[in-house]
Every structure is written in C-alpha cells, then in structure tokens.
Amino acid sequence: MTLLLILCALIYGIAMLFILLYSMAQAHLLYRFRLFRRLGKRAAPPAPEVWPAVTVQLPVYNEKYVVERLIDSVAALDYPADKLEVQLLDDSDDETSEIIKIKIKQYPHLNLRHIRRPDRSGFKAGALKYGLALAQGEFIAIFDADFTPQPDFLKQTIPYFANAKLGMVQTRWTHLNKDYSILTRLQALALDAHFFVEQVGRNSQHAFINFNGTGGVWRKATILDAGNWQDDTLTEDLDLSYRAQLKDWQFLYLPEVESPAELPPVMSALKSQQFRWTKGGAESAVKHLGTVLRSGKPLRTKYHALAHLLNSAVFVALLVASVASIPLLWAKVHNLLPSGAYEAAAVMLLGFVVISLVYFQANFLGKSMGMHRVLGFLLYYPLFLSVSMGMALHNAVAVWEGWTGRKSPFIRTPKFNLEARQHTWQENFYRNMQMPFTTYLEGLLGLLFLAVAIWSVVQQEYVMLIFHSMLALGYLLVFYHSALSYRRT
Template identity: 45%
Template sequence: MNQLQIILIGIYTLCLLYMTLFSMVQLNLLKAYRKQKKNKKPLEPLQEEDHFPTVTIQLPIFNELYVVDRLLDNITKIDYPKDKLQIQVLDDSTDETVGQAKIKVEEYRKQGFDIVHVHRTNRQGYKAGALKEGMLTAKGEFIAIFDADFLPEPDFLKKSLPYFNHEKVGVVQTRWSHLNEDYSLLTKLQAFQLNVHFTVEQAGRCEAGHFLQFNGTAGIWRKTTIYDAGGWHSDTLTEDLDLSYRAQLNGWKINYIEDITCPSELPVEIYGYKSQQFRWMKGGAENTRKLLPVILKSNLPWKTKFYSAMHLMASSIFLIIFWVALLSVPVLYVMDDLNMKATFLGFCLLGTLSVLSVFYEANVVTCWEKQPLHKRIGNFLLLFPTFMAVSMGLSFHNSIAVIQGFRGRKSSFVRTPKFSIIKSTESFAKNTYVIQKIDWKTWVEVLFLGYFIFAIGLAISIEYYSFLMFHSLLMLGFGINFFYSMRHLNLKG
C-alpha cells in the first residue's frame, strides 16, 4: 500500500465518519422529538373575551401573477378583529402582478380592511429589504409573515398568538403542510424531506433547548424582537435563519408549534426546485460564515454551540456527499487492488439506520398517520431509497451553492416561481415564469451520470460488489435529475 492509497482511503473514511456523526445528531433530535410528543400541552386559541393584540401581516411578493389573488383572498378570510389587523402587501414585482395586486388591495380596502400596497422599484435587499421597509409603517405589536404560496387557515392567528406565553418568546413558527404533495414524484420527495424538518428537526431542537429557526413564512414575530436583534439584514440569501440566530443570541426564544399547520404549494418543476435548493444551501453556508464565529466566541453552553454549528453547517453535508461519491470510484479500484474488504466501513450502517428512523418517524408515524398502515409502509419503501438517490443526484448542484456561500460570493435572490398548481391534471407548460434553458451545472451532472454508469460496469468487470448499491443509487439520482430536466424543458417548447 503506497502513501497515495493511504491518503485516499483516509480521506474517504473521514468523510463517511462526518456523515455518520451528522446522522447521529439527527437521531438525538429524534429522541428529543419523541419526548416532546409525550409532554406537549396545546394551548387554547384566543376567545372573544381575551385581549387581542395588534397584528401586522406582511406579504412579501415578487412577480406572483398566478397566486397573488389567491393569497389576498385567503389572508382576508383570517378570523381576527379588523381594527386590530393591518395587512401589508410588500410588492417588488416587475410585471403585471403590480396592477393585479393594486386592484385586489383596493377591493379589500373598500370592505374595511386596513390593507396597503407597498411597491418598490429597486428591489434593494430583496425579501429582507421589503420586510425592512414594511417595518417602517407596521402598526402591529406582532408581525405575521406569509410567502405568496402559503394559505393560512382562518384561525391561524387565534391559535398561534397564545404561544407567546412568556415575555422572552420572540417568535412562533408553525409547521408547513403541502397543498400539492401528490402532484408528482418530485413533489412527493420534497414533502418527504420537509416533513422531517418540520417534525423531528424543529420540534426536537425546541424541546432540547437548542437554537432553531424561523422558516421565513408561516410564523409570527414579536416586533420588539426584530428591532432588538438588529432588524432584517440582506447580506445572506436566508435572512430568516440569520435573524433567528441573532435574536436567540440576544436571549429570545423561538416556540415551534407542530400542531398548527399552514398549507403551502411545493415547486412542481425541477428548475424551480433546484433554484430553491441553491438559495437555501448557499444561504446556510453564508450564515455559517457570518454567525458561527460569533457563536463559538459567546458564553453559550458547549452543547448549544455544538448543535448550532451542526445546524448552520447542515448544507455542507452535500459537499461531503459529493466528495464521497466522487472518490468512491478510485477507492473501489484501490480496495480491489489491495484485496481489501469494505467491512471496516460498516459503521456507515449506523448512519443509514439513523436517517431511516428519522424519516420513518416524521412520515409514517406522524405526517401520514391518517392513511392506512399498509399504504404508509408501501409509500415509505418507495420514497426512502428514491429520496436518498435524488439527494445524491443533487450533491454537485448544492455543493456549488455551499462553496459560493463559504467563499462569500454574492448572487441575486432567485425566488421560486409559483404556478397555483394543485391537481396532477394541471400543467405549467405555458407558464410565464418557467426557466427557458439548461444551465452548465446540469450538463456536468450528465457527465456524473456517465461516471457512475462506468463505476457499475467496473465493479461488475472486476467482481468487486461492495459499492454496487451506492453507485446504483448515484446513477438513479443523477438519472432522475436529468430526466426531469429534459422533460420540463420539453414542456417549455
């Protein structure tokens, strides 16, 4: 065994150890999550005789031609005293959405709603800039924020506000549910992953006393918390994560309420989904660069520092996955050359079982609980390996985002287009906002598809099968990615 072979296998093993550590952190959150499920005590919604604080609802929108009417029709159905409610439509649009929103706002203003249309033409600071400008005229003691594709239930405010049950509770975040989960395999996989974040991860962190996050929408801020934390900053692509951590560093608490759900629309085409992933992954890395040094230098307990670091660096897991995938082919060749068995990598099974347990709890036990058991098990057996494959297939794309974030390379806030598509019979083919071309990253992903087809052929030819399942999942993941890229491109034509 020469030095280069030792270094290669060493780097590969270290990457796998980090992935296993990441999975064990998730398993620990699962333990906390199960504890809170036993201990949680739902609070009663506000009643007529209770005190109703003033609330400002902020609706940041940008070119939302297909959903802006639905959004405003829904928000004005919220059951709350009109004299205690202000609605701000924070509109940075550059298309017909502006006129459409103005008409709708005027319609509801005549019905007695305190509703305003704030249109900016410079889009400075993107969503963070719009929210910051809205704060200048916000009347509410509390600020509720909803993105254009979210449709809160009429009793949302009455159910959520009681959870500001302590003066240091600065945020109440609720769980996202999915209007179009069953639209396609792509939407099912997105819901499959988001269900984990909005059950095990968020509720587990809340129960364990770790830092968690406001998710940018479907939540309420205490206005004084926003000001105390320094207000909205636009120097990262995930301004919600940034403000959440700055608030918690100042001693504020985020209450995560799993039992209050807010329906939302998932991206139905691959380009919108990948642009969302890119923004989230890059924003996570940007916030790691910005906030992690502050956290490590703080007087927080070491446990809080550790879990905060793992949370902020969560997007980095794609960088590790990509390196593991890339190195696996030369590692395969080296291990065969040295007649090494892969049994020393058996610790990876612990990580896989941890991830499987987390996804099972979030989906089969929790979010799908109303479905027959046999259907839940069948869906899980289909979606779990497919999700693992697709996640691997996104590793190159998301790694580019993470690297850019760590390097401090700035880019514009590319919002996820919404189409108001719920039923599987509906099409987005003629939608104005659909992206019209494949970018260079997709063509590189095609090369990786060929790379892992080669890896499978190599394993068969040399009869070394330890990596066969892994390479098959990688081939499937990059293949699904390419399939949807071509299919949705053809729809544009």
C-alpha cells in the same frame, strides 16, 4: 500510487465521518422528538382580553398566478379588523401589481396596504425591512406568496406572546400539492422530517431553531433588537433567527398549527429554491458559527447549532466521498488496501441508517403503520435518497459559493398554482431560467457511476454496488428532469 490511494481513503473517511457525526445529532433530535410526543399535547394559552395589533407582511415579486389566492386567504383571517394591518410588499415589475390593485378593492373593510418601493434593493430582506418601518402592529406575521394561511392562524399563535420573552412563533408547513407528482411527494418527505422531527427536537431542548421565512409570527421589538432584516445572506430568515436567539429571545415551534403551501412541481424551480436555501445556510454558518461557539450557551446547544448551520455541508461530504470511492473500489478489486479499511468504511455507513430512521418517523407521524404505508415508504425512500444524492453537485456548488463569499442575487422560486389553472407547468411565464453547465455535469456523473456499478458487477465486487447504483440513478434522474424543466434558448 499507494500514496494516492491512501489520500483517497483519508478523504473518503473524513467525508463519511462528517456524515456520521451529523447523523448522531439527527439521532438525538429523533430521541427528543419522541420524548416530546410522549409528554402529550400542550395546553394552549388563554386568549388575551384585548387582541394586540398585528401586521401581516406579504412579500411579493412577480406572482400573478398566486397573488389573488394569497389575498383571499389573508382576508379570511379571523381577527378583529381594527387590529389587523396587511402589507402587500410588492416589488413586481409585471402585471402582478395591477392584479393586486384590482383585488384589494374587493375588501374595502380591511386595512390592505399596497406598498411599492423605489427599487428592489435587498430583495426579500429589503422589502420586509422597508415594510417594518411602516408597520403599525406590535406583532408581524409573514407569508410568502404560495401560502394560504388558515382563518384561525393568528388566534392560534398570538396568545403565546403573553410570555414577554417570546420573540417568534413558527408553524408547520403542509403541502397543497403533495400528490401532484413523484417530485412533490419526495419534497414533502424531506420537509416533513424537518418540520416534525428537527424543529420539534431542537425546540424541545431550547436549542437554536430557525424562522422558516414564512408561516410564522415575530414580535416587532425582537426584530429591531436583533438588528433588523439584513441582506448579506440569501437566508435572511436563518440569519435573523440566530441573531435574535443569541440575544436570548425565546422561540416557539407549534407543529399543531398548519400553514399550507405549494411545493415546486418541476426540477428547475426546486433547484432554484434549493440553491438559495443551501447557499444562504452556508453564508449564515460563516457569519454566526464563531459567535455561537464563543457564546455562553450549553455544549449541547452548540453541538446542535453546529449541525444545524453545517447541514448543507453534507452535500459537499457526499460529493467528495462518492468521487473518492471510485479509486477505492479499484483498489479493493486489486487488493491494494488492507481489508480493515473497508470494514471501517462500512461502520461509517451507519449514518445513513440513522438518517433513514428520522424520515421513517416523520412519514408515519399521525398515520397508521399499515402494510401498504410501510411498502410505500420502502418504495419512495430509496428514490428520495437517490435524488438527494443526485442533487449533491448542485448543492455543493451553492455551499462552496457561500463559504467563499461569492455573492449572487436572490432568485425567486417560480410559483404555479396548478390546482386552480387549466394549463400545464410548461406554460408558466416565470419558467425562464436557462439550463446551467452543472446540469450537464450531473448527466456525466450519472453515466460515470452507472459504468462503475456495471464494472463492479463484472468484477464480482459488490461492496459499493448499492451506493454507486443509487448515485447513478439519482444523477440521471436529476439530469433528465432538469433538462425537461429548463427553458430552451
């Protein structure tokens, strides 16, 4: 029994140490972000005397709810019409294709090309590669179907490519439906931390950053030099980003340029998106981590690349630590382990404090720190942290599949456009995913941690009460909202 407890303590310690080391990278990004902010606003480069040719790629697959809005937004781009090509890379097998055909007739003065492939091989990466071979532009702007680029998007980004070494410009996502529900508010909190603190923190010290799949502009020559789009991971954007930067192309992140987009309003859509991002990140880590560590990049750059490529492993560490904590709590009640072990465990929890500071900074950026905003953060952040914990099983499965090379298809995230429609998300035609077995396990884990939390109160042992209570709340909320949002058979 003692040996088993020591093993649990060792597993728990390794998992929490990983989270602590990851949080140290986050702390450094927060420091670099604040330093960047103190330097003030950067001066925008002058507009070129002659605007270069640009191809806007719009990869679309079954997007009947949002494709008209997308075309209208791109048609409103303020850019010389004779230098602008728009590719609608349409892989749809529903009425979306017919909607596109009708819609583009409203803009006869624009070079709108409706491109259909023979098959959907390679999914999004395959569509982008197919379109790139036909693209006339020197630069390639990419928008997913749920984005609505601002009219001045190209005129704010293209001038930076006067730097011949610049390969990609990424802009900041903003949220069309942030206030739709608690779920969208929590997603906005997570994404703002990435698009404010992490991207700025990395880019300000010339560490690896990633193209976020949309809302950015590539130099076409960069894509080709880096080996073109590849479909061997579910995050073709992250994969190409690392290949390009390993070939010494520079990337630029512009937090001042906004790219509005829609957040998934239901749990099933969010899970689909999270699974693809998390598994693709794990696949990209397997593909690139060794190359990065063997490269001639500075040690600090390698450290941040390590944290970047392994950030999804935090969910594995959290799942392992949470399960291992149960026998450790039992051992604490029965005095089977030295008290020093629990003091060391408390130090490990500092990682969560550091991560909380990152989200606190992102939440208040450019906004007043009034008491109502502080109270709002204190209300939403514990809920966000709980739900993130409740996603640990789902995302840990994705990470494991990515690490072990198990392949799965590219599952699109259903789009809703609820602001423009009168009916509810329950009527969305694309909400056709069946509830997976892991969702039932999330419900069981929620009940397990609830029982553990109650037992710890009965035993008057409170050392892990908050941790287990948040786990219980998170898993039960994820299970409940998942059960509501998946299709019934």
